Amino acid sequence: MNTKVDFSDIKGQVALVTGSGQGIGKAIAEKLAAHGAHIVISDVNPETARKTADEIAGMGVETLSAACDVSSKEQVDNMFQKILEKWGKLDILVNNAGITMDGLFIRMKEEQWQKVLSVNLFGVFLCSQAASNIMRKVRKGTIISISSIAAHGNPGQANYSASKAGVIGLSNTLARELAPLGIRSNAIAPGFIRTPMTDKIPEKHRERILAGIPLARPGEPEDVANAVLFLASDLASYITGHVLDVNGGITGL
Ligand SMILES: NC(=O)c1ccc[n+]([C@@H]2O[C@H](COP(=O)([O-])OP(=O)(O)OC[C@H]3O[C@@H](n4cnc5c(N)ncnc54)[C@H](O)[C@@H]3O)[C@@H](O)[C@H]2O)c1
Incomplete structure (x- = not known):
């Protein structure tokens, strides 16, 4: 039996990964590039x-570095224009850009709510809509949106949790609306992944989370990237409207 997993369909595809200058997004970009995608x-x-794009160009694929705030329609439109000018297509969209602005709900400022919702959820709306309008013309494409285990609720993260639950609802709806257009939509819900975002969590809190992970280690950005590679590939061609947990077995933060 041939047990070699084949991701050769990724080669030559054009993938946009938002928020890919560092952390999980960077690992996703590197993983797709390692399988021959242009990024x-x-x-x-x-x-x-720019720095990440230079590093990935060294892997022998084509790259485009785009400074873009995903919550700005103007900047998103400009970025998609550049992608079309360079390649004339987009095969894979990974909605990864996300921020936290934590605080207890009772004292949460409107600005904390608006900012997190606009980057984490409105940004996914803008990029997914722009991508779908390209993908539907060729009736082929895949959208992967990074949610979080915090979608189930997490004290101090009312804004973040709501945004990440929203990402799941949006992703599942896209799966149903866009399936007839040949576009798949899935979400990934990471648990505790070691990145600059989680480096900000106070040591004591971090130790408590780590102690509750059945697989007894923090996740690495590459753990999420592996899940993206699978969902983006033809091996997942019958999977849409799914939320894939990548969390070492934890059921809550
Ligand atoms: N690290 C974890 O444990 C964890 C767990 C669950 C979900 N996530 C999600 O994974 C994604 C990546 O997280 P990370 O840990 O790598 O975070 P990170 O802070 O290390 O990286 C996020 C990247 O997004 C960029 N970004 C921020 N605002 C942006 C905007 N408006 N437009 C475009 N880019 C923007 C940042 O500059 C940064 O490069 C986020 O959506 C996050 O919510 C992370």
């Missing part, structure tokens, strides 16, 4: 976007 490194931080 749009997009980040609100132009320096990390």
Whole structure:
């Protein structure tokens, strides 16, 4: 029996990964590039976007570095324009850009709510709509949106949790609406992954989370990237409207 997993269909595809200057997004970009995809490194931080794009270009694929705030329609439209000018297509969209602005609900400022919802959820709306309008013309494409285990609720993260639950609802709806157009939509819900985002969590809180992980280790960005590779590939061609947990077995933070 041939047990070799084949991701050769990824070669030559064009993938946009939002928020890919660092952390999970960067690992996703590297993973898809390692399988031959051309990559749009997009980040609100132009320096990390450029640096990551340079590194990935060294892997022998084509890259485009795009400074883009996903919550700005104008910037998203500009980025998609550049993608079309360079390649004339987009095969894979990974909605990864996300932020936290934690605080107890009772004291949460409107600005904390609006900012997190606009990056984490409105950004997914804008990028998914722009991508779908390209993909539907060729009746082929896949959208993968990064949600979180926090979608189930997490004290101090009312804004983040609501945004990530919203991502799941949006992703599942896209799966149903876009299936007739040849576009698949899935979400990934990571647990505790070691990145600059989780480095901000106070040591004591971090130790408590780690102690509750059945697989007894924090997740690595590559663990999420492996799930993206699978969902983006033809091996997942019959999977849409799914939420894939990548969390070492934890049931809550
Ligand atoms: N790290 C975890 O444990 C964890 C767990 C569950 C879900 N997630 C999700 O995974 C995704 C990546 O998280 P990470 O841990 O790599 O975070 P990170 O903070 O290390 O990286 C996020 C990236 O997104 C970029 N970004 C921020 N705002 C942006 C905007 N408006 N437009 C475009 N880019 C923007 C940042 O500049 C950064 O490069 C996020 O959606 C996050 O919510 C992370």
